[in-house]
Amino acid sequence: MELKEKLVSSFLAFENKGNxxxxxxxHAIRLNAIQNFETAGFPTKKDEEWKYTNLKPILxxxxxxxxxxxxxxxxxxxxDYLINDIDSYTLIFVDGEFNSFLSETTHEDCDVCVMSxxxxxxxxxMIIDNYLNTIANKNNSLSELNxxxxxxxxxxxxxxxxxxxxxxxxxxxxxxxxxxxxxxPRNLVVVGENSHxxxxxxxxxxxxxxxxxNSVTEIFLHKRAIVDYYKIQNDNNESSLIDNTFIxxxxxxxxxxxxxxxxxxxxxNNLEFxxxxxxxxxxxxxxxxxxxxxxxxxxxxxxxxxxxxESHELYKGIYADKSVGVFxxxxxxxxxxxxxxxxxxxxxxxxxxxxxxxxxxxxxxxxDDVKCxxxxxxxxxxxxxxxxxxxxxxxxxxxxxxxxxxxxxxxxEKIKIPQLKTxxxxxxxxxxxxxxxxxx
Amino acid sequence: MLKINNLxxxxxxKEILKGINLEIKAGEVHAIMGPNxxxxxxxxxxxxxxxxxxxxxxxxxxNGEDLSEFAPEVRAHKGVFLSFQYPIEIPxxxxxxxxxxxxxxxxxxxxxxxxPAKELLQMIREKADLLEIxxxxxxxxxxEGFSGGEKKRxxxxxxxxxxxxxxxxxxxxxxxxIDALKVVANGVNKLKSEKNAVLxxxxxxxxxxxxxxxxxxxxxxxxxxxxxGKELAYELEEKGYDWLx
Numbered sequence: 184m185e186l187k188e189k190l191v192s193s194f195l196a197f198e199n200k201g202n203x204x205x206x207x208x209x210h211a212i213r214l215n216a217i218q219n220f221e222t223a224g225f226p227t228k229k230d231e232e233w234k235y236t237n238l239k240p241i242l243x244x245x246x247x248x249x250x251x252x253x254x255x256x257x258x259x260x261x262x263d264y265l266i267n268d269i270d271s272y273t274l275i276f277v278d279g280e281f282n283s284f285l286s287e288t289t290h291e292d293c294d295v296c297v298m299s300x301x302x303x304x305x306x307x308x309m310i311i312d313n314y315l316n317t318i319a320n321k322n323n324s325l326s327e328l329n330x331x332x333x334x335x336x337x338x339x340x341x342x343x344x345x346x347x348x349x350x351x352x353x354x355x356x357x358x359x360x361x362x363x364x365x366x367x368p369r370n371l372v373v374v375g376e377n378s379h380x381x382x383x384x385x386x387x388x389x390x391x392x393x394x395x396x397n398s399v400t401e402i403f404l405h406k407r408a409i410v411d412y413y414k415i416q417n418d419n420n421e422s423s424l425i426d427n428t429f430i431x432x433x434x435x436x437x438x439x440x441x442x443x444x445x446x447x448x449x450x451x452n453n454l455e456f457x458x459x460x461x462x463x464x465x466x467x468x469x470x471x472x473x474x475x476x477x478x479x480x481x482x483x484x485x486x487x488x489x490x491x492x493e494s495h496e497l498y499k500g501i502y503a504d505k506s507v508g509v510f511x512x513x514x515x516x517x518x519x520x521x522x523x524x525x526x527x528x529x530x531x532x533x534x535x536x537x538x539x540x541x542x543x544x545x546x547x548x549x550x551d552d553v554k555c556x557x558x559x560x561x562x563x564x565x566x567x568x569x570x571x572x573x574x575x576x577x578x579x580x581x582x583x584x585x586x587x588x589x590x591x592x593x594x595x596e597k598i599k600i601p602q603l604k605t606x607x608x609x610x611x612x613x614x615x616x617x618x619x620x621x622x623x
Numbered sequence: 624m625l626k627i628n629n630l631x632x633x634x635x636x637k638e639i640l641k642g643i644n645l646e647i648k649a650g651e652v653h654a655i656m657g658p659n660x661x662x663x664x665x666x667x668x669x670x671x672x673x674x675x676x677x678x679x680x681x682x683x684x685x686n687g688e689d690l691s692e693f694a695p696e697v698r699a700h701k702g703v704f705l706s707f708q709y710p711i712e713i714p715x716x717x718x719x720x721x722x723x724x725x726x727x728x729x730x731x732x733x734x735x736x737x738x739p740a741k742e743l744l745q746m747i748r749e750k751a752d753l754l755e756i757x758x759x760x761x762x763x764x765x766x767e768g769f770s771g772g773e774k775k776r777x778x779x780x781x782x783x784x785x786x787x788x789x790x791x792x793x794x795x796x797x798x799x800x801i802d803a804l805k806v807v808a809n810g811v812n813k814l815k816s817e818k819n820a821v822l823x824x825x826x827x828x829x830x831x832x833x834x835x836x837x838x839x840x841x842x843x844x845x846x847x848x849x850x851x852g853k854e855l856a857y858e859l860e861e862k863g864y865d866w867l868x
Contacts, residue, residue, distance in 0.1 A: 571711040576728050592714075
């Protein structure tokens with residue numbers, strides 16, 4: 184059976200298993216979503232938005248939709264993927280299910296807990312009704328697919344005037360309990376007025392079996408809220424990730440999403456920002472360091488709807504071997520959005536002849552009093568810089584690595600959690616196969 | 624120390640150096656002068672090992688060892704230093720980190736351990752003072768946004784840190800005002816010893832007022848057409864290069 188049919192036909196069984204309340208909002212949302220998915224199906228290369236990323240080969244697998252959950256996962260199995268030298272809340276999911284033993288949640292000043300509990304508890308009904316699936320893009324069939332099976336993921340609700348004292352780590356593990364597994368985590372983050380939260384999200388396959396993750400995250404920022412969201416994408420070559428993240432911002436809020444892509448077979452990031460007020464800032468940072476046949480596709484959208492807002496987008500990529508990068512950065516400045524400042528930059532270095540980058544800036548500007556710019560560079564390592572470094576005694580391999588490392592440094596510099604910054608620096612150095620005698 | 628025998632070099636099939644002979648002994652300062660396009664910078668690059676140039680004939684020897692098969696970094700480890708006419712900007716790498724990497728790679732090549740951080744810092748302070756370099760400058764990205772003078776001063780700072788046997792200064796005087804020139808020249812003079820040697824490449828005699836050469840050579844059309852003492856520089860300043868053609 185084709186994956187699409189398999190998904191559609193398993194929908195009823197999925198809902199029945201969850202003892203679903205037929206009057207609930209979530210049932211209506213799921214039902215609508217599965218219908219939309221059934222109509223639209225998976226995107227193909229004929230779809231303009233999927234021109235450079237072909238899902239067909241990975242969708243051929245015989246995925247298990249509701250895997251058996253490996254119960255014997257302990258801290259020793261997962262500790263390498265956590266930032267340990269930091270005090271944090273942690274939400275650990277194993278094969279799609281929440282593992283309370285390995286996690287640290289809270290309900291004290293804010294709710295850092297899970298979707299399954301939020302969907303069933305009356306006290307969260309208002310939040311679910313008001314926010315769930317309200318900004319996820321209905322034209323995105325993968326997001327609709329996730330919505331149809333919404334069940335588990337992070338649920339983070341920060342009331343107003345709250346600074347969450349420590350970062351939240353959300354990590355989704357797959358253990359290979361089945362040969363091919365499809366995981367669909369669903370995260371909801373609501374941040375109240377004047378509140379601040381830092382979140383680190385990661386997906387990790389602990390086995391050599393195939394994992395496809397189709398994740399959706401919706402983030403809501405109320406007035407003056409600040410969210411720093413970091414995505415670490417360093418999975419093995421058996422794992423593919425489709426990350427759909429939608430962000431809605433009220434006035435004077437600041438949302439920053441940083442995406443660090445170093446691994447995985449195919450990674451697709453759909454990242455969309457919607458402005459609902461004035462004086463909003465949206466920051467999008469990304470760095471990809473890829474080799475072998477890895478493929479990372481960053482599709483971003485910033486929709487400027489109101490005046491006096493700004494967006495800053497900086498994506499860098501280093502591509503070796505036969506790796507492929509895609510950057511599609513769309514910025515819409517609507518007629519009402521006067522005095523918008525929108526900046527976008529995409530810089531890529533191709534190390535090997537077989538590497539590819541497809542870079543596509545898209546600016547649609549309907550307002551006349553705005554400052555918008557975009558820059559796109561694709562190059563190779565600067566030979567004269569290499570000779571300069573060599574002439575000072577730095578061997579060519581180290582010189583290359585140092586130049587590449589420095590190239591990505593302005594993205595790394597923007598990380599606000601020092602331990603995370605160190606981790607990312609180390610991951611980049613490891614990926615470039617170099618030991619630096621210092622931290623940049 | 625340095626012995627160049629009948630050196631011929633091409634770039635893209637065009638012959639630039641057409642048979643250079645030059646010997647530099649430890650403790651000596653040599654100056655190479657010559658008009659634009661005579662091959663001065665090419666000679667410097669060939670000694671440092673730039674791969675764009677193809678050596679078709681002849682050899683460059685350092686302490687009796689033929690350098691031709693060595694990569695630029697190996698030549699650096701053996702004691703060759705080239706101060707660039709146009710130093711390259713390297714955003715994201717600070718002056719301090721760059722010099723630390725260069726020193727430790729050189730030590731590694733010699734089978735030595737890393738220089739302890741304390742010694743390194745002390746050395747950096749000492750050499751920065753010698754060249755009147757502000758400490759703040761050391762935490763800036765290498766050459767990025769530096770003025771012409773700052774770049775050149777930074778080159779000599781690196782030279783001071785790496786303590787080469789043979790320092791080749793390619794147009795170090797260009798882009799320097801007179802005060803900066805004095806500081807740089809003073810630095811070079813203090814670093815000079817009986818064990819090392821300096822090869823100055825310059826258009827003008829001005830630099831030679833401050834770093835006094837033992838020998839002056841005139842390079843013209845890929846060959847050394849005349850050699851002499853420091854007085855030759857004054858003669859060139861007065862008469863130009865035409866009389867040598």
